[in-house]
Amino acid sequence: MGVQVARFHVQTGPEPLFARVRQVFTGPRQLRLHGSHLRERAGGRDAPLDDLKTFEPDAWELMLIEARTDTGRFVSTTWRRSYPDADWWVVVGFRDTVRTLYQASPGKSGRGDGIVIGGPLWDLANEVNAKLITDG
Template sequence: MTERLDQRGAPLDTLTRFDPESWELVSAEVRTDTGKWVKSTWRVRTGEHFWWVVIGLGNALVTVIDVDAQRKGMGEGIVTGGPLYAYVAAVNATLMRST
């Protein structure tokens, strides 16, 4: 993973230190059959640059993506309401309280 970070010119020190207080949650992916969390994507600003950081099971850093400042992650397949969204929001709130 650190090789990929180096290839992309990513600031390793910043992007490997999870900081939910200053990172913006872009998406949380869950299994629709169980409602269990699979991974989350966070938007991180470093200076004038923005990155998406994908964190998977076991707090594993999956990848980092260099993104445009305007990119928000709101595509047609993104759920922004309903029972599953409410469930994920509740799980996320619990996880944030435990950090």
């Protein structure tokens, strides 16, 4: 059985969770692009793989975060970027590995079912990440 996660959206927070991810994702990062799911999704399309080799977080919009339900710490992040021909979403997981990359319609917001908007998991992510930001 894997780690249980909860999904949070940028519009509904908690803000300290998103601030913590932005604190960790400062400056360019070298992402790992070796997953078979990534090759499946990106293959045959004009996927922006070059923009992922050296990932510039400021060029992408942070949309979703998955955090552990036992610790409140993030385990994956989802980012969106608009290009002239399409919007692309990328999910970055453990050790900066791209879990998936997909093309989405311009109106996609990521606010589907399963987004935590309050309650004990929201409170945990809020408290833990506020402390992490304060403690560095």
